[in-house]
Amino acid sequence: xxxxxxxxxxxxxxxxxxxxxxxxxxxxxxxxxxxxxxxxxxxxxxxxxxxxxxxxxxxxxxxxxxxxxxxxxxxxxxxxxxxxxxxxxxxxxxxxxxxxxxxxxxxxxxxxxxxxxxxxxxxxxxxxxxxxxxxxxxxxxxxxxxxxxxxxxxxxxxxxxxxxxxxxxxxxxxxxxxxxxxxxxxxxxxxxxxxxxxxxxxxxxxxxxxxxxxxxxxxxxxxxxxxxxxxxxxxxxxxxxxxxxxxxxxxxxxxxxxxxxxxxxxxxxxxxxxxxxxxxxxxxxxxxxxxxxxxxxxxxxxxxxxxxxxxxxxxxxxxxxxxxxxxxxxxxxxxxxxxxxxxxxxxxxxxxxxxxxxxxxxxxxxxxxxxxxxxxxxxxxxxxxxxxxxxxxxxxxxxxxxxxxxxxxxxxxxxxxxxxxxxxxxxxxxxxxxxxxxxxxxxxxxxxxxxxxxxxxxxxxxxxxxxxxxxxxxxxx
Amino acid sequence: xxxxxxxxxxxxxxxxxxxxxxxxxxxxxxxxxxxxxxxxxxxxxxxxxxxxxxxxxxxxxxxxxxxxxxxxxxxxxxxxxxxxxxxxxxxxxxxxxxxxxxxxxxxxxxxxxxxxxxxxxxxxxxxxxxxxxxxxxxxxxxxxxxxxxxxxxxxxxxxxxxxxxxxxxxxxxxxxxxxxxxxxxxxxxxxxxxxxxxxxxxxxxxxxxxxxxxxxxxxxxxxxxxxxxxxxxxxxxxxxxxxxxxxxxxxxxxxxxxxxxxxxxxxxxxxxxxxxxxxxxxxxxxxxxxxxxxxxxxxxxxxxxxxxxxxxxxxxxxxxx
Ligand SMILES: Nc1ncnc2c1ncn2[C@@H]1O[C@H](COP(=O)(O)OP(=O)(O)OP(=O)(O)O)[C@@H](O)[C@H]1O
Ligand SMILES: [Mg+2]
Numbered sequence: 065x066x067x068x069x070x071x072x073x074x075x076x077x078x079x080x081x082x083x084x085x086x087x088x089x090x091x092x093x094x095x096x097x098x099x100x101x102x103x104x105x106x107x108x109x110x111x112x113x114x115x116x117x118x119x120x121x122x123x124x125x126x127x128x129x130x131x132x133x134x135x136x137x138x139x140x141x142x143x144x145x146x147x148x149x150x151x152x153x154x155x156x157x158x159x160x161x162x163x164x165x166x167x168x169x170x171x172x173x174x175x176x177x178x179x180x181x182x183x184x185x186x187x188x189x190x191x192x193x194x195x196x197x198x199x200x201x202x203x204x205x206x207x208x209x210x211x212x213x214x215x216x217x218x219x220x221x222x223x224x225x226x227x228x229x230x231x232x233x234x235x236x237x238x239x240x241x242x243x244x245x246x247x248x249x250x251x252x253x254x255x256x257x258x259x260x261x262x263x264x265x266x267x268x269x270x271x272x273x274x275x276x277x278x279x280x281x282x283x284x285x286x287x288x289x290x291x292x293x294x295x296x297x298x299x300x301x302x303x304x305x306x307x308x309x310x311x312x313x314x315x316x317x318x319x320x321x322x323x324x325x326x327x328x329x330x331x332x333x334x335x336x337x338x339x340x341x342x343x344x345x346x347x348x349x350x351x352x353x354x355x356x357x358x359x360x361x362x363x364x365x366x367x368x369x370x371x372x373x374x375x376x377x378x379x380x381x382x383x384x385x386x387x388x389x390x391x392x393x394x395x396x397x398x399x400x401x402x403x404x405x406x407x408x409x410x411x412x413x414x415x416x417x418x419x420x421x422x423x424x425x426x427x428x429x430x431x432x433x434x435x436x437x438x439x440x441x442x443x444x445x446x447x448x449x450x451x452x453x454x455x456x457x458x459x460x461x462x463x464x465x466x467x468x469x470x471x472x473x474x475x476x477x478x479x480x481x482x483x484x485x486x487x488x489x490x491x492x493x494x495x496x497x498x499x500x501x502x503x504x505x506x507x508x509x510x511x512x513x514x515x516x517x518x519x520x521x522x523x524x525x526x527x528x529x530x531x532x533x534x535x536x537x538x539x540x541x
Numbered sequence: 542x543x544x545x546x547x548x549x550x551x552x553x554x555x556x557x558x559x560x561x562x563x564x565x566x567x568x569x570x571x572x573x574x575x576x577x578x579x580x581x582x583x584x585x586x587x588x589x590x591x592x593x594x595x596x597x598x599x600x601x602x603x604x605x606x607x608x609x610x611x612x613x614x615x616x617x618x619x620x621x622x623x624x625x626x627x628x629x630x631x632x633x634x635x636x637x638x639x640x641x642x643x644x645x646x647x648x649x650x651x652x653x654x655x656x657x658x659x660x661x662x663x664x665x666x667x668x669x670x671x672x673x674x675x676x677x678x679x680x681x682x683x684x685x686x687x688x689x690x691x692x693x694x695x696x697x698x699x700x701x702x703x704x705x706x707x708x709x710x711x712x713x714x715x716x717x718x719x720x721x722x723x724x725x726x727x728x729x730x731x732x733x734x735x736x737x738x739x740x741x742x743x744x745x746x747x748x749x750x751x752x753x754x755x756x757x758x759x760x761x762x763x764x765x766x767x768x769x770x771x772x773x774x775x776x777x778x779x780x781x782x783x784x785x786x787x788x789x790x791x792x793x794x795x796x797x798x799x800x801x802x803x804x805x806x807x808x809x810x811x812x813x814x815x816x817x818x819x820x821x822x823x824x825x826x827x828x829x830x831x832x833x834x835x836x837x838x839x840x841x842x843x844x845x846x847x848x849x850x851x852x853x854x855x856x857x858x859x860x861x862x
Contacts, residue, residue: 227756247759260757264775273771277762321761331760 177238177251177328177361178203179224184233186219186385193219195385196233201329201363206355208372209365211382212408217365218257220382221331224363225254237328248277253322254331257338259314261306267317268293268302274325292324312343319351329361336371348375369409373397381405399520403527406453406520412484415459417469417492418524419452421445430521433490437468440516441532450530453520456484456497459512461504467511469494473504485510600840606833613827626834635810635818636835643814646728647792653732654788655781658739662747663769665740677744681737688734688798695730696803720811723804727812730803731796739784746780747773782854789850790843793817815839 179201186194194216201207209217222228224235226247234243242250253274261270269276271292272285280288293299296316306314315335322330335351336344352375355362366372372379373393381388381396381404389401400406400414407413419430421439428439430452437452459469471487471494483500486493487510496502496512504510521530569577607626609619630636665676683691698705701715716726754776758768774781793816800806806813806821813821819839823832 222756225756225760227759247756248762248764250760252760254757254760256753256757258751258753260751260753262754262758262772262775264778273758273763274761276771277758277764277767321757325762 178236179329179361179363180234180236180239181220181224182234182236184220184223184235185231186216186223186228187231192385194223194230197382197385197387199380199387199390201361203361204359206352206362206364206375206377208376208379209363209382210369210372210376210379210408211367211388213367215382216385217367217382218333219385221254221333221363221365225252225331226250251328252331253325253327253329255318255322255333255335257334259306259318259335259338261314261317261321263306265305266302267298267304267306267309270306270317271298271320271324273321278325288324289320292320296320296323311338311340312347315339315347319354323354323358327360329363332362332364334366335364336366336368344371351375369411373409381408383408399529400453401529403451403453403522406522410455412456412495412497414453414455414520415492415494416522417452417454417489417494419450420447421450421521422447430519432492434470435468435489437514437519438516439519439521443534449524451522451524451527453522454514454518456495458514458518459494459496460498460514461496461502462511462513464511467513469512469514471510471512473506473508473510475506476502476504487512603833603836606829607837609830609833611829613823613829619830622830626830627838630831630834630838635813638810639813639815639818642724642812643793645724646731646796646814647789649725649728650732650735650788650792650795651785653728653736654739654784657732657736658743658784659774659777659781661736661740662743663773665744666747677740680740683734684737686734689802691730691734692799692802695726695799699726717803718808720809723808723812727796727799727804730799731792735795742784743777743780746777750776778857779854782850782857786847786850786854790847 179199181197181199181201184194184197184199185192197220199207209220211217219228223230226235226242226245230243234241236242237250237252262273265273268286268289272289275285275288289302290299293302296319298313298316298320301309301313301317306317309317315338318335322332332351336347339347348371351364355375364371364375376393378390378392379396380390383404389396389405391399391401396405397409400409403416407416417432417435419432419435419437421428422431423429423444426442426444428441428443428445430437430439430450432452435452464470469489471489473485473487475486477484477486478500479497481500482497483502485496485502485504487496488494489512494512496510521532522528523530606619608621608623610622610626611617611619661680665673665680668676686694696717699707699716701707701713701718704716706716707713714722716722750773754772755768758772763771793814796812796814797816797820800812800814800817801820804812806817815835816839819832819835822828822835
């Protein structure tokens with residue numbers, strides 16, 4: 065009996081999509097596709113009882129949820145979906161159309177859109193654009209790929225989208241290996257940096273394009289496009305051509321084209337880079353809001369640290385194709401894993417000064433020309449060279465006797481609310497940021513101090529962060 | 542309230558240059574202006590001269606000639622005849638027939654200049670690396686063969702008794718001397734000749750389309766065929782319109798050397814299109830006035846057709862920006 069079956073394992077493994085081919089594939093990954101009795105369609109896994117997917121009694125088993133909220137609704141064992149359509153879904157194709165119909169009628173299934181990258185590498189001749197990247201993007205996460213121009217962000221995103229075959233490594237979507245699945249059959253939507261709006265199609269046809277490719281009926285497409293256009297305030301522009309739109313409007317159309325199909329995950333390649341600063345700020349919060357409303361997985365590429373810090377649940381920092389650090393915005397800002405990360409985030413960049421760590425009187429301090437900074441660590445270690453990092457906002461002006469760092473001001477910048485003083489300490493450039501006025505002038509000799517908790521140490525060769533591990537008192541014997 | 546020294550609020554003035562007034566535009570002397578403006582025209586001069594000497598002047602002379610009677614012999618004088626040449630031309634029975642044949646040639650050429658090149662260029666786009674260059678080279682090679690040389694080879698291939706074509710097809714058709722097949726042979730040979738050029742044009746057109754569109758369409762779920770039909774071909778339409786325009790305007794010219802070497806307009810006039818008719822009037826019948834009238838008439842006719850087609854092409858094409 066249908067009612068006796070537990071649908072939950074099936075839900076964990078598959079997502080009901082609009083796309084027939086992928087549905088079939090997901091089911092296939094879960095088990096074999098069989099018709100046990102006339103009209104009863106099942107998938108069976110080795111060693112388990114067949115799992116009923118549907119019956120000719122025109123009912124489907126899956127977890128119904130509202131379109132506005134993708135979170136699964138808790139439902140009892142063997143919940144039966146509201147009426148779909150009579151007729152036996154005895155093949156993948158008819159099953160797809162049934163699923164599609166349900167989707168258009170306001171239900172949609174649980175997305176399992178975790179994206180895993182396993183050792184992803186891409187070489188262009190001698191250039192390694194992406195170098196052995198391992199990433200695990202959780203379902204509903206907003207992951208920002210951040211890095212300077214040419215670090216391989218777009219290449220990585222195109223590999224996830226399936227537009228570029230990786231030289232090595234695997235891409236997994238919802239646990240399924242999709243490395244060799246063509247882009248058409250991946251459940252991903254992409255917003256291009258150039259927007260790539262089809263110039264010969266109206267806004268409405270641009271947004272409806274993914275649905276047209278999925279063979280939706282004209283009326284269904286129209287309704288869905290109208291709904292999406294309304295949320296993005298594009299209703300008045302539906303008949304225009306892309307070239308008749310402003311940059312911000314184009315950006316919204318590109319977003320609409322991605323939203324219209326309820327994809328498993330969104331891939332965005334610098335979607336805001338063509339907008340002016342003000343529009344960028346508003347669109348940023350709109351996208352963030354959209355993300356929390358849809359609960360969709362987003363992989364977002366940018367080289368703008370403000371976008372990364374404000375939007376991301378986690379940031380992946382790339383440099384020269386390599387993953388430098390992965391963490392929440394506060395983690396990467398507060399504990400940068402390398403000099404590159406430290407200097408990439410924050411403005412002005414973190415001050416990095418060559419120094420030597422020495423212990424004196426049982427405590428550690430960093431020494432250098434014009435420099436003697438206590439690290440606040442009570443220990444006795446052999447002397448070693450380090451790179452000492454401290455953010456400009458963590459340096460404070462103080463008196464000569466309490467200063468750890470002595471420098472001469474070379475320039476003062478006015479940022480409006482704050483001021484930045486650029487100084488020279490020995491051979492090193494150091495900047496200080498603080499509320500305006502800082503009260504210093506070019507040529508002044510200043511004395512700077514920083515609290516030990518704001519100091520960062522990096523290894524001079526590799527540039528990696530040096531973390532202090534106190535010798536464990538309860539070391540295993 | 543403290544009643545201290547009096548005061549008043551003053552609005553902060555907008556920044557303005559201290560000396561109000563606009564600096565007078567300095568008048569550039571005529572000679573300087575000429576010297577600055579002349580170089581572009583100087584660069585154009587050689588091309589313009591050639592255009593005038595070889596195109597506009599003959600055009601004007603043809604126009605004048607079309608109102609005269611002359612037999613091309615320099616010693617005989619031209620006799621002014623008014624519009625008699627035009628009257629003769631428009632009442633000649635062969636004119637209508639040759640217009641029809643020209644239309645057939647154009648229709649027959651379109652597959653070679655539009656259809657086949659699109660298919661070949663799209664397929665060539667899927668071939669990667671060096672194979673692609675070889676493939677394109679093979680298609681383009683016929684273009685490099687001189688038309689008359691190509692015609693000689695084809696004459697040999699189409700020979701009714703020993704030709705390779707008949708042997709392969711197992712037929713005994715006298716291709717070039719049968720009214721039904723001569724036109725077909727001319728079309729196929731011309732098509733073979735220009736197809737490489739058309740492929741090159743289409744390839745260039747395809748290369749000019751931002752690959753992001755196809756990538757976006759793929760991610761949007763369009764299959765390869767759908768990407769071609771819904772994105773690539775519409776974006777290629779300006780190129781295709783250009784090729785169609787070229788075909789309409791130039792087909793009759795492209796076929797001329799082949800007709801002249803292979804059929805001389807025959808058999809029974811079945812390959813005499815507009816251009817060949819014009820040539821026959823002028824250089825067979827030595828009726829320069831009639832030929833000039835035909836030339837003027839065709840010129841005007843093609844201008845009208847070209848204008849219509851350009852208008853249509855503009856309507857079709859969506860500028861990709
Ligand atoms: N098709 C290609 N052929 C050769 N090299 C390429 C190709 N695509 C990218 N590269 C190289 O790979 C590296 C990474 O390029 P990618 O476009 O991923 O950078 P990016 O991080 O997106 O930069 P940006 O922020 O400027 O968009 C660059 O060094 C680039 O030159
Ligand atoms: Mg990029």
